[in-house]
Amino acid sequence: MYKIAVCGCGVVGSGVCDALIHQREKLSRRFAREVGLAYVLDIRDLKGTPYEPYKTDSLETILSDPETEVVVITIGGLDLAADYCFRALKAGKHVVTSNKAVVAAHGPELERLAFSKNHRFMYEASVGGGIPIIRPLNICLYANDITEIQGILNGTTNYMLTGMFRRHASFDEMLARAQRKGYAEADPTADVDGFDAARKIAILSSIAYGGFVDYRKVPCRGIRDVALVDHELADKAGFAIKLIAGSRFEGGKVFISVEPKLVPRGHLLSDVNSVYNAILTKGNYTGDSLFYGQGAGKEATASAVVGDIVELLEAPAVASLPEFVDKEAEIARDERPARYYIRFTSLRPVPAGALIDLFGDDTLCLYSKVEKDPWEDIDVDVTGGVITPACTPEELEAKVPGLNPLGATLKLILKVLD
Amino acid sequence: MYKIAVCGCGVVGSGVCDALIHQREKLSRRFAREVGLAYVLDIRDLKGTPYEPYKTDSLETILSDPETEVVVITIGGLDLAADYCFRALKAGKHVVTSNKAVVAAHGPELERLAFSKNHRFMYEASVGGGIPIIRPLNICLYANDITEIQGILNGTTNYMLTGMFRRHASFDEMLARAQRKGYAEADPTADVDGFDAARKIAILSSIAYGGFVDYRKVPCRGIRDVALVDHELADKAGFAIKLIAGSRFEGGKVFISVEPKLVPRGHLLSDVNSVYNAILTKGNYTGDSLFYGQGAGKEATASAVVGDIVELLEAPAVASLPEFVDKEAEIARDERPARYYIRFTSLRPVPAGALIDLFGDDTLCLYSKVEKDPWEDIDVDVTGGVITPACTPEELEAKVPGLNPLGATLKLILKVLD
Numbered sequence: 001m002y003k004i005a006v007c008g009c010g011v012v013g014s015g016v017c018d019a020l021i022h023q024r025e026k027l028s029r030r031f032a033r034e035v036g037l038a039y040v041l042d043i044r045d046l047k048g049t050p051y052e053p054y055k056t057d058s059l060e061t062i063l064s065d066p067e068t069e070v071v072v073i074t075i076g077g078l079d080l081a082a083d084y085c086f087r088a089l090k091a092g093k094h095v096v097t098s099n100k101a102v103v104a105a106h107g108p109e110l111e112r113l114a115f116s117k118n119h120r121f122m123y124e125a126s127v128g129g130g131i132p133i134i135r136p137l138n139i140c141l142y143a144n145d146i147t148e149i150q151g152i153l154n155g156t157t158n159y160m161l162t163g164m165f166r167r168h169a170s171f172d173e174m175l176a177r178a179q180r181k182g183y184a185e186a187d188p189t190a191d192v193d194g195f196d197a198a199r200k201i202a203i204l205s206s207i208a209y210g211g212f213v214d215y216r217k218v219p220c221r222g223i224r225d226v227a228l229v230d231h232e233l234a235d236k237a238g239f240a241i242k243l244i245a246g247s248r249f250e251g252g253k254v255f256i257s258v259e260p261k262l263v264p265r266g267h268l269l270s271d272v273n274s275v276y277n278a279i280l281t282k283g284n285y286t287g288d289s290l291f292y293g294q295g296a297g298k299e300a301t302a303s304a305v306v307g308d309i310v311e312l313l314e315a316p317a318v319a320s321l322p323e324f325v326d327k328e329a330e331i332a333r334d335e336r337p338a339r340y341y342i343r344f345t346s347l348r349p350v351p352a353g354a355l356i357d358l359f360g361d362d363t364l365c366l367y368s369k370v371e372k373d374p375w376e377d378i379d380v381d382v383t384g385g386v387i388t389p390a391c392t393p394e395e396l397e398a399k400v401p402g403l404n405p406l407g408a409t410l411k412l413i414l415k416v417l418d
Numbered sequence: 419m420y421k422i423a424v425c426g427c428g429v430v431g432s433g434v435c436d437a438l439i440h441q442r443e444k445l446s447r448r449f450a451r452e453v454g455l456a457y458v459l460d461i462r463d464l465k466g467t468p469y470e471p472y473k474t475d476s477l478e479t480i481l482s483d484p485e486t487e488v489v490v491i492t493i494g495g496l497d498l499a500a501d502y503c504f505r506a507l508k509a510g511k512h513v514v515t516s517n518k519a520v521v522a523a524h525g526p527e528l529e530r531l532a533f534s535k536n537h538r539f540m541y542e543a544s545v546g547g548g549i550p551i552i553r554p555l556n557i558c559l560y561a562n563d564i565t566e567i568q569g570i571l572n573g574t575t576n577y578m579l580t581g582m583f584r585r586h587a588s589f590d591e592m593l594a595r596a597q598r599k600g601y602a603e604a605d606p607t608a609d610v611d612g613f614d615a616a617r618k619i620a621i622l623s624s625i626a627y628g629g630f631v632d633y634r635k636v637p638c639r640g641i642r643d644v645a646l647v648d649h650e651l652a653d654k655a656g657f658a659i660k661l662i663a664g665s666r667f668e669g670g671k672v673f674i675s676v677e678p679k680l681v682p683r684g685h686l687l688s689d690v691n692s693v694y695n696a697i698l699t700k701g702n703y704t705g706d707s708l709f710y711g712q713g714a715g716k717e718a719t720a721s722a723v724v725g726d727i728v729e730l731l732e733a734p735a736v737a738s739l740p741e742f743v744d745k746e747a748e749i750a751r752d753e754r755p756a757r758y759y760i761r762f763t764s765l766r767p768v769p770a771g772a773l774i775d776l777f778g779d780d781t782l783c784l785y786s787k788v789e790k791d792p793w794e795d796i797d798v799d800v801t802g803g804v805i806t807p808a809c810t811p812e813e814l815e816a817k818v819p820g821l822n823p824l825g826a827t828l829k830l831i832l833k834v835l836d
C-alpha cells in the first residue's frame with residue numbers, strides 16, 4: 001500500500017484527511033494500487049472523529065514504516081513544522097506541506113535535501129490555497145522569461161477590504177467580522193500587516209526569477225491605515241483598493257513589495273473579491289495570464305495538497321533543482337514613476353487649482369464629505385484626496401510638504417497599480 | 419544531447435523553434451545537459467530563415483536518431499499529423515502536439531500507445547493556447563470531483579464578438595477584420611461555427627470527468643446568427659454575448675454544448691475580451707477556479723509546447739493512464755430550466771404586457787431601434803427582444819409560437835448562462 005501520513009490535524013490537515021478518505025477509491029483506481037491515509041499525528045486525541053483509526057503520537061512510527069511514502073506537514077508555526085519536514089526527508093519520505101512559513105524560510109535547504117535523497121519536497125498549497133500556481137510557474141510557463149507577478153494573495157485582508165467597501169464598514173468592524181467567521185486569527189498581525197502575503201510573493205518570485213527572495217527583505221505594509229473614506233474616494237475615481245503582493249524582474253534585480261494599492265476598475269485584479277485570491281503573471285511569450293480561485297480554507301487547500309500527492313505518484317523523482325536553490329536574488333527599491341493617491345484633511349476645502357499647481361496638470365482632485373461636530377453641527381474637518389500624475393518617490397517626497405501651506409494635513413499615501 | 423525535433427514550421431512550429439533557440443541555455447542549465455532544437459521538418463525549404471540549419475525532409479532521419487527524445491508535431495490538419503504522432507511514438511519518442519484535431523480524434527489510442535512504450539503523449543497547447551489547463555485539471559485539481567467547466571475557448575470568435583460590441587460592427591465586418599489580422603482563416607468555418615471550441619471542450623471534459631467525449635457528439639452552434647443588435651439588446655439588460663463551450667457532469671452523464679450565450683456582467687467570463695481565452699472550473703473542494711490568458715498565437719502556444727517539454731525532462735514516464743482512455747462518456751441533452759434571450763421583429767412595437775403574458779411574470783422586455791426605410795423615411799421594422807424567466811427547452815418550445823399572433827417574427831434564441 002502507498003501510505004500517506006498527515007502531521008497536524010487542524011483545519012487544513014483534517015481537510016486533507018477527508019479528501020484522502022473520500023477519494024481513496026479514485027486514487028487507487030488511477031494508480032492501480034492501494035493509495036490511502038495511514039497515519040494522523042496530532043497532539044489532540046481525535047476521539048470520536050473520523051481520524052481516530054489513523055491516530056498516532058509519534059513521528060517515529062510514521063518514519064519507520066517502510067510503506068509510508070508521503071508525509072504531509074500541515075502543522076502551523078515554523079520550528080516544529082520545519083523540524084518535521086527535515087526529519088521526514090532525511091528518513092527518505094516525500095514531503096508535502098501547506099506551511100508557507102517553512103517554505104519561505106527553509107525552501108532552498110529542503111529542496112536540496114529532497115533532491116539529494118531522490119525524493120520531492122512539494123508546496124503547491126503554500127501559496128494561493130486551491131489555485132494551481134507553483135507547478136504552472138515551475139513547468140508550464142517555464143519557456144517564458146517572467147517579468148512580473150501581481151497577486152492578491154491574502155484572503156483575510158481581501159475579505160476585509162471588500163467588506164469595508166460593500167458594507168460601508170470600518171476596518172475594526174470588518175476585522176471583528178473576519179474573526180467571527182474564522183477568516184482572521186485572534187492575533188491578526190500576519191494577515192493584516194502583510195507578512196503572510198510577503199512570504200507568498202517571496203516564494204513565487206523565487207521560482208519565477210530563479211533567485212531566492214528572502215521574505216524578511218520584502219518591503220511590507222498592511223491595511224491598518226486604509227479607512228472607509230479611502231474606498232469611497234477611490235471608487236469615485238474608478239479604483240478599488242486591494243492589498244497587492246507584487247514583484248518585477250528587471251536588469252537582474254527583483255523589485256518587490258506588499259502594500260495596499262489603488263487598482264483601476266477593469267484591471268483583472270480589481271474584481272477579485274472576498275476570500276478569493278488571484279495571481280497575474282506577465283511573460284515574454286504568454287503575455288498576461290491570470291490564475292484565480294479560493295485562496296484559503298479547508299477544502300481548497302486540501303485540494304492543493306492532494307494535487308501534490310497525485311504528482312508524486314506520477315513522478316516520484318525529478319531531474320532538476322529550482323534555480324533559486326543556489327542563488328540569492330538581489331532586491332532593490334522601485335524608483336519608477338507611479339501615480340499616487342493622497343488623502344488629507346483640512347478645516348476648509350482646499351481649492352482644486354492649488355492642488356493642481358502643487359502636483360501637476362493631470363492631478364485628479366477628489367472631495368469627500370465634510371465631518372460635522374455631532375454636538376454643535378459645525379464643520380470640523382474636510383477630507384480631500386488627489387490622484388497625482390506619475391512621479392518618482394523622490395518627486396513625491398518633494399511635493400507632499402506643499403500641502404501644509406494649503407492648510408491640509410497629510411493622512412495617507414497609496415500607490416496606484418499601473 | 420537531448421534533441422528536440424519540430425515537425426511543421428508554420429505559425430506555432432516556428433514559435434516553438436524560436437523559444438527553443440532563445441531558451442537553450444536556460445533549459446540546458448536547469449537540466450545540467452544540453453537541451454536543444456535539432457531538426458525542423460517542413461515542406462518549405464526554409465532558406466534564409468533561422469531554422470535552415472535544422473532543416474530535414476524526412477521523418478525517418480528524425481526517428482532513427484537515437485538522441486532525438488522529443489518529436490513536436492505542429493502540423494495542422496488531421497491525417498498527416500496523426501500519422502506522424504503514431505509513428506514517432508512507435509519509434510520510442512515522446513510526442514508533444516498543439517494539434518487539437520489529433521487529440522480530439524485519437525487521444526485515447528495515442529495515450530495508450532505512449533504508455534505502452536513508457537513514453538508520454540502531451541498536448542497542453544491543444545487547448546487554451548498559453549493557458550496551463552490540461553496539467554492543472556489532470557494533476558492539481560484531481561482531488562476534486564469536477565462538476566462543471568465553462569470556457570471561452572476560441573480566440574477568433576471572441577475577438578469578433580468583442581469587436582462587434584465595441585466597434586458597433588457587423589458580423590461580416592469583424593470577420594473581414596479578423597482575417598486581415600490573421601486571427602481567422604480564409605475558410606473560417608472551424609472557428610465561426612464552433613467546431614474548434616467543440617474539440618477543446620471535448621478534450622477538457624474527457625480529462626475532467628474520466629470518460630472520453632467524442633467531439634462529433636458535441637451539440638455545436640456558432641456565432642453566424644448573432645447580429646450587432648443582439649449585443650445592443652443584451653448590453654441594455656446587463657449581459658455580454660460570448661461563445662461558451664461548456665459542460666456539466668451529473669448523474670454519470672455529460673451535458674455539453676458549444677453555443678453563443680448571454681453572460682451576466684460581473685460573471686468571471688463576461689470580461690474576457692478580444693483574443694483572450696478563459697476556463698472556469700467548478701470542483702467540490704476548490705469551488706470556482708479561473709484560468710485566463712492568451713488562447714492562441716505563435717508565442718503563447720509555443721510556451722505551452724515548451725512547458726510540455728520541460729515536464730518531459732522532469733518526468734519522462736508516468737504511472738497512470740487517464741481514465742478516459744478506457745471509457746466512453748455518456749452524453750445527454752440538457753433539459754434543465756434556463757433563461758432565454760429571444761429576438762424578434764414586428765411592424766409595430768409589441769406591447770410589453772402581451773410579452774409578459776406569453777413568457778411569464780419575470781420576463782424582461784428589451785426594445786431596440788426602429789428600422790427606417792432609407793428612401794422613404796417610413797418605419798419598416800421594429801426589433802424587440804425579451805429575456806424569459808427560467809424554463810425548460812420544452813416549455814420554451816411551447817411558448818415561442820405565441821409570438822405569431824402578436825405580429826412578431828422570431829429571429830434568434832440564445833441561452834443565458836446561469
